[in-house]
Amino acid sequence: xxxxxxxxxxxxxxxxxxxxxxxxxxxxxxxxxxxxxxxxxxxxxxxxxxxxxxxxxxxxxxxxxxxxxxxxxxxxxxxxxxxxxxxxxxxxxxxxxxxxxxxxxxxxxxxxxxxxxxxxxxxxxxxxxxxxxxxxxxxxxxxxxxxxxxxxxxxxxxxxxxxxxxxxxxxxxxxxxxxxxxxxxxxxxxxxxxxxxxxxxxxxxxxxxxxxxxxxxxxxxxxxxxxxxxxxxxxxxxxxxxxxxxxxxxxxx
Amino acid sequence: xxxxxxxxxxxxxxxxxxxxxxxxxxxxxxxxxxxxxxxxxxxxxxxxxxxxxxxxxxxxxxxxxxxxxxxxxxxxxxxxxxxxxxxxxxxxxxxxxxxxxxxxxxxxxxxxxxxxxxxxxxxxxxxxxxxxxxxxxxxxxxxxxxxxxxxxxxxxxxxxxxxxxxxxxxxxxxxxxxxxxxxxxxxxxxxxxxxxxxxxxxxxxxxxxxxxxxxxxxxxxxxxxxxxxxxxxxxxxxxxxxxxxxxxxxxxxxxxxxxxxxxxxxxxxxxxxxxxxxxxxxxxxxxxxxxxxxxxxxxxxxxxxxxxxxx
Ligand SMILES: Nc1ncnc2c1ncn2[C@@H]1O[C@H](COP(=O)(O)OP(=O)(O)OP(=O)(O)O)[C@@H](O)[C@H]1O
Ligand SMILES: [Mg+2]
Numbered sequence: 001x002x003x004x005x006x007x008x009x010x011x012x013x014x015x016x017x018x019x020x021x022x023x024x025x026x027x028x029x030x031x032x033x034x035x036x037x038x039x040x041x042x043x044x045x046x047x048x049x050x051x052x053x054x055x056x057x058x059x060x061x062x063x064x065x066x067x068x069x070x071x072x073x074x075x076x077x078x079x080x081x082x083x084x085x086x087x088x089x090x091x092x093x094x095x096x097x098x099x100x101x102x103x104x105x106x107x108x109x110x111x112x113x114x115x116x117x118x119x120x121x122x123x124x125x126x127x128x129x130x131x132x133x134x135x136x137x138x139x140x141x142x143x144x145x146x147x148x149x150x151x152x153x154x155x156x157x158x159x160x161x162x163x164x165x166x167x168x169x170x171x172x173x174x175x176x177x178x179x180x181x182x183x184x185x186x187x188x189x190x191x192x193x194x195x196x197x198x199x200x201x202x203x204x205x206x207x208x209x210x211x212x213x214x215x216x217x218x219x220x221x222x223x224x225x226x227x228x229x230x231x232x233x234x235x236x237x238x239x240x241x242x243x244x245x246x247x248x249x250x251x252x253x
Numbered sequence: 254x255x256x257x258x259x260x261x262x263x264x265x266x267x268x269x270x271x272x273x274x275x276x277x278x279x280x281x282x283x284x285x286x287x288x289x290x291x292x293x294x295x296x297x298x299x300x301x302x303x304x305x306x307x308x309x310x311x312x313x314x315x316x317x318x319x320x321x322x323x324x325x326x327x328x329x330x331x332x333x334x335x336x337x338x339x340x341x342x343x344x345x346x347x348x349x350x351x352x353x354x355x356x357x358x359x360x361x362x363x364x365x366x367x368x369x370x371x372x373x374x375x376x377x378x379x380x381x382x383x384x385x386x387x388x389x390x391x392x393x394x395x396x397x398x399x400x401x402x403x404x405x406x407x408x409x410x411x412x413x414x415x416x417x418x419x420x421x422x423x424x425x426x427x428x429x430x431x432x433x434x435x436x437x438x439x440x441x442x443x444x445x446x447x448x449x450x451x452x453x454x455x456x457x458x459x460x461x462x463x464x465x466x467x468x469x470x471x472x473x474x475x476x477x478x479x480x481x482x483x484x485x486x487x488x489x490x491x492x493x494x495x496x497x498x499x500x501x502x503x504x505x506x507x508x509x510x511x512x513x514x515x516x517x518x519x520x521x522x523x524x525x526x527x528x529x530x531x532x533x534x535x536x537x538x539x540x541x542x543x544x545x546x547x548x549x550x551x552x553x554x555x556x557x558x559x560x561x562x563x564x
Contacts, residue, residue: 002327002360003360004357004360004361004362005357005358005359005360007357008354008357008358008360009357009358011357012354012357015350086341086342086343086344087337087339087341088341088342088343090305090307090335090337090341091341091354091355091358091400092358093305093306093307094305094306094307094330094333094335095330095358095359096326096327096328096329096330096331096359096360097327097358097360098326248309252306252307252308252309253267253268253308
């Protein structure tokens with residue numbers, strides 16, 4: 001393993017992030033605050049509690065997940081698409097590094113950025129609602145795993161995309177609906193039985209549920225199922241990336 | 254001495270089935286400068302890309318310093334610096350950062366001294382904190398070279414380093430290449446400019462349609478392939494070439510005062526002696542005689558043209 005090269009890629013990507021630190025933080029903070037105003041205050045005042053938790057607090061884990069997932073995907077997909085687009089990818093391909101090292105560098109940086117933003121949102125939410133985190137370690141583990149697995153997915157999208165439209169297509173058409181229908185703002189048990197069944201095919205449900213369990217000790221699906229789902233999801237992404245590596249698909253054609 | 258770069262039976266077919274390299278064999282000695290000439294689409298960039306790991310070969314093998322580019326890619330690529338044909342640079346990055354990044358990608362510790370040396374060598378030191386987008390085209394090209402040199406490669410590929418560069422900068426570029434050669438770097442460059450190959454290369458390779466037509470010592474090539482012209486000035490202008498001289502390959506200039514004889518230096522008999530005596534027999538008064546060696550360009554055009562005829 002060429003760790004020095006991985007470090008270079010990672011730090012280079014992070015420096016881009018820190019250069020635009022304010023932008024990187026301001027927009028998620030503003031949108032989170034808006035979510036709190038709309039969902040927490042306006043709607044939440046009519047739904048007083050979900051399974052014993054105030055609605056404002058109930059949506060915090062979902063909100064953090066929503067942002068972390070979309071941020072991880074967009075950071076990672078853009079991170080690898082950009083060098084492809086402007087042609088600087090030649091440098092990565094001609095350096096004495098393998099694909100795995102490239103993945104670690106880019107995915108690591110994208111996951112870190114998403115994690116930063118996730119934490120910022122969590123901190124912001126403390127200003128709006130009272131929350132205690134019952135299982136802090138599990139909370140961190142779910143958060144970190146989600147950052148990594150969605151950054152992996154983003155990386156795949158960035159490799160696959162041939163233009164900017166495609167880069168936004170998957171997040172827009174697949175990920176956003178899955179995330180919104182993944183129980184970020186409601187408990188799956190609030191749905192009619194049929195839609196509860198359908199929801200079980202949505203991987204995001206498992207992630208949000210596990211994450212929420214870490215906060216409040218209540219979940220839509222068993223915690224182990226959540227862990228299993230995130231492991232499976234990560235495994236699939238790693239498998240696909242391995243396949244890309246082997247075939248050189250859309251990179252070394 | 255074994256070759257620092259060895260290419261054997263290299264083939265490359267792109268995904269669409271197009272065969273851009275049709276079995277290339279090439280040996281490059283350490284410390285030499287070799288110029289690859291060829292028309293657009295000949296396969297020069299493909300050859301370089303395949304050696305450097307940008308694309309994968311369909312078959313054949315390549316070693317750099319004895320290291321196979323596939324099985325031992327880390328050792329092989331560590332020796333190579335690549336300056337691509339296109340100006341691929343991140344516009345918002347500063348010059349010094351992008352050069353540092355290139356060095357880091359090779360897993361080398363950050364050494365600002367080396368980065369400084371490279372930037373000074375390319376006259377970029379005073380621009381080190383500028384963003385790439387603030388540089389002129391020629392400067393950007395030099396940034397690309399600086400990036401390629403940041404990890405102190407033994408072998409440097411320059412894909413059309415002087416395309417779109419003015420005459421002065423082109424001379425600068427030649428100086429840079431000469432300096433690099435002195436420090437022992439092996440240089441493979443591609444170019445469309447014959448005079449460039451003539452000016453700086455030790456050997457010249459000609460590629461056309463994915464095939465390496467020849468690789469030869471520059472001077473030997475010119476001597477071997479060279480056609481010479483003998484221009485004979487006559488005092489009294491003539492309208493047509495005299496009957497007596499019909500068997501010679503002669504052309505008459507517009508003003509009727511210059512007869513040009515093209516002959517092959519490779520031939521056993523050039524026919525000059527008999528031509529001159531035939532001229533005096535025909536009653537022509539000679540005022541001046543001059544010979545001219547054909548340039549690489551003519552050799553090159555001739556080769557590529559013959560290749561087309563054969564295809
Ligand atoms: N990615 C690709 N897919 C399909 N064909 C390609 C691809 N890249 C290059 N080619 C084809 O391969 C041939 C050789 O291209 P290459 O870029 O190697 O030429 P070149 O000698 O560098 O030309 P130039 O002097 O214009 O730079 C061309 O016919 C080109 O169209
Ligand atoms: Mg080219």
